[in-house]
Amino acid sequence: MNRTRLATMLGALFGCVLLVAGCANLPDSSAPQALGTINREPTSTGPHPPVHGRDPDLLLHDFMEATADPADNHQTARQYLTPDTSQTWDDSAQTIIVDKPDTLRESRTEDTATYRVRARKLGELAADGSFRAQDNTYDTRIEMTKVGDDWRINQLEPGVVVDSSAFHKSYHRYSLYFSNGPGTTMVPDLRWIAVGKEQLAQRLTSLLVEGPREGLAPAVRNVLADPVSLSDDITKANGATDNVGVGLGGIRMDFAGASALDPHSRELLAAQVVLTLAGAGILGPYVLLADGKPLDERYAGNGWTLEDVSALNPGVRPEDRVGLHALRDGALVKVDSAKGKIDPTPGYFGSVHNLRAAGLSEDGQLVAAVADSGEPAPAPKQTLVLGSYDGATTFSVVQGDTFTRPSWTADGGAVWTVIDGNRVVRVVHDRGTGNVSMQNVDSSSLTVAEPNSADSVPRLPITDLRISRDGARAAIIAGGKVYQAVVVAAPDGKYSLVSPQPVAVDSVMMAVSIDWSTPDMLVIGREGDVPPVDSVYVDGSDLTALSSQNLTPSVRVVSAAPDTLYVADSRAVMRLQSDGPSTDRFWREVPGLGANAVPVFPG
Secondary structure: OOOEEEEOOOHHHHOOOEEEEOOOOOOOOOOOOOOOOOOOOOOOOOOOOOOOOOOHHHHHHHHHHHOOOOHHHHHHHHOOEOHHHHHHOOOOOOEEEEEEEEEEEEEEOOOEEEEEEEEEEEEEEOOOOOEEEEEEEEEEEEEEEEEOOEEEEEEOOOOEEEEHHHHHHHOEEEEEEEEEOOOOOEEEEEEEEOOOHHHHHHHHHHHHHHOOOOOOHHHEEOOOOOOOEEOOOOEOOOOOOOOOOOOOOOEEEEEEOHHHOOHHHHHHHHHHHHHHHHHOOOOOOEEEEEOOEEOOHHHOOOOEOHHHHHHHOOOOOOOOOOOOEEEEOOEEEEEEOOOOEEEEOOOHHHHOOOEEEEEEOOOOOEEEEEEEOOOOOOOOOEEEEEEEOOOOOEEEEEEEOOEOOOEEOOOOOEEEEEEOOOEEEEEEEOOOOOOEEEEEOEOHHHHOOOOOOOOOOOOOOEEEEEEOOOOOEEEEEEOOEEEEEEEEEOOOOOEEEEEEEEEOOOOOOOEEEEEEEEOOEEEEEEOOOOOOEEEEEOOOOOOEEOOOOOOOOOOOEEEEOOOOEEEEOOOOEEEEOOOOOHHHOOEEEOOOOOOOOEEEOEO
8 A cells, every 4th residue: 555654764773764655564753742541631632522513424534543642531532522531531541543435325314324444454553653564454333313413423333443644643652761681781672652742751751661462572671660750740950830841941859769779770770761851852951860869970961862871772783893894705815995806704604605694793803604515415514603703713503404694692702593493592602711612592472372362473483683782682584474583591591483473564565675774764675576675663553665776676685784784686686775865865886795695795
């Protein structure tokens, strides 16, 4: 289904906005308004009350636009209901986002009418603003009656149904931030929320207090949780209470119980708050207190800034010191595009000609590669080899008939892969001792549907798996469909993948490759040519077709560098040109690699 919309661009990769036509889940919005059923003033630009004398089918369309304004328990939408129905309508039951609903008349008399509403269901919005993408049919029956001279709804299902065109005018996507398990970086948790600008800081902070979405909770830590709490109302930095979070003036918060936190936990608390507010356009400085005293004496005078928490900002990636590598003719090569040089890497990985896939650690010191075993049937066809970049030390770890492309954790301590499409393993490299060990990852819950859930579940085999840099999520392709799962580390050192959630659900083309372009966005390569490369947010929203100019489908591999996107199509390794206006953006060949090469970057 084609429609033109303003789509959020590919995160930090390109730094501008794309105007694209294509299938999408939820269009992005630049007009933050409101979420939930708490009492707040309706927005002046939001949906309007019923029009006098409106025909019933048109009134229904107006009603599904009015539901996009949740202010004061959907007060605007309730005006479309009869007085009795307005009192009994449960708007908290669920929120469903639909695309271009059809209203089909079943019956009509002078005073009554019955309509069937059918639409494509794009997803559901929870009370905390978390979105779950879906792609199925919504079908409901609504009864209407005359109240005086005007039609009103007198029977409808519990819950809210919102037309997507109205939804994106009233809701906006923001990121909450929670610490990953080791406390080394923050993990984004996307929410579709919006209140008036003067209420945004309070709403975002309240959501931080409520904690991460249920599925993500086992993988993150929320420092702003019991026994820590927000002790007073949020004010400007100077204590003023008017227009807090609007324009200049900064933010002041006092956290009860935070004085008992250790220094690193205080830094994590500051990062949660500063990154969440700054990402929503709420300007600092951020004056953060712990039981009335500065949270950190270093920032007692001027407050915290975004720069002060940059070490925990997942959007700040380390400088790329490794550069583009590729697999060419079964060997790992280093590519210097500026000098037009392609050289084999030293030692084992650059001298063999039987490599099928490879992954580099973040610092480029370690390589994990999938090699042909060279053994006759019925022996396994491939082996996973782990070793140093210089090839001086290598280990043959495990054999299998197939392996997914190895995916390193950000610290270079472990690499993940899937053997034979169903066995997820984590290979640990101890840099202190040089020892290599392997452990099976429990993925049994991936293929089990959650109770009362309409979400699809992954169908084996798993053909690609990529670990996010924060370590909290895994992006997977299973049965040609894209999912994100949550990575849970148990106290005994064992790992599991849980809570699979479908993303890119409205595409019929099979996915063949996936990678993380930003902490909250994926890039997907597909079979066929419409479209060959997509981007999508990790909650399944804003599926965007990227440029296909100069690509020769099918795409075989996608690989995201800190500032560039690479793919291997049917004839070459291609780099997405990021300079100039979006309408002129196109793919350019990396010369000299040839048709069988695939790009390799850390991660």
